[in-house]
Structure formats: structure tokens, C-alpha cells
Amino acid sequence: MKKVTVYTTTTCPYCVMLKNFLREQGIPFTEVNVQLDPAAARKLVATTGQIGVPQTKIDEQWVLGFDQETIMQL
Template sequence: MSVTVYTTTRCPYCVMLKNFLMEREIPFNEVNVESDPEKMQELINKTGQMGVPQTEINGQWVIGFDPNSIMMALKQ
């Protein structure tokens, strides 16, 4: 299972998402796009979205803090 969370420093929903994953002991990689403009551009190119958080789970994208969609993607 591969989970990558794209975040920024001041995003409250990013914190909520990371806490959600940690509480459920779901391992994830975090990419802070605020400190890496190249990664931000890659993210926009992949999803067409500028907002965060965005989560990639085994190649499937979940935009925003959406616990139900995250859990569904993890079960696939």
C-alpha cells in the first residue's frame, strides 16, 4: 500500500488528514508542496487541483480531507 499526502504548512485540513491517518496507524509519506514548488506544479499537472490536502492512495487521488473516500481507496 502506498499513501502520499501533499500538504502545506498552514493548512488545518492537512493536519486533520495526517491525524486521521496516524490515529488509524496508516503509514504515509508527506510532501510539503509549499517548500517544493516543483512538486506543487507536478501535483497541479496530475490532478488539475491547486488546493491541499491531496492524497494519492495506490494511484487513486482523494482531494481534500475526505475520510470516507480515503477509507474506500485503502480497501481497493
């Protein structure tokens, strides 16, 4: 089983769509709300160089945005 972590904010509609998509596919995930966790937000930007959300980490690979195809491939 791959480890899936979704980085979100409270107000991001694509984050909601991504979480719903993962639930519909039966893919368990951990959510990190970077709006509520500034330390996680800084770490995310330092790691990926991206400030946008959603960002999804699948094992050690990153997917930027709500990219269903890439998520399912990984």
C-alpha cells in the same frame, strides 16, 4: 500495503487533520509539503488539475480534501 502520499502546505488546517486521522488509523504515509517544494507543487497541479490541499494519492487513485470515507474505502 498501499502506498499513501499526502500533499500538504505548512498553513493548512485540513492537512493537519488528515495527517492526524491517518496516524490514528495506523496508516503509514509519506508527506510532500508543496509549499516547501515548488517542483512538487507544479507536478501536483499538472497531474490532478487541482491547486487545493490536502490531496492524497493512494496507489494510483487521488482523493481531494479531507475525505475520511473515501480514504478508508481505498
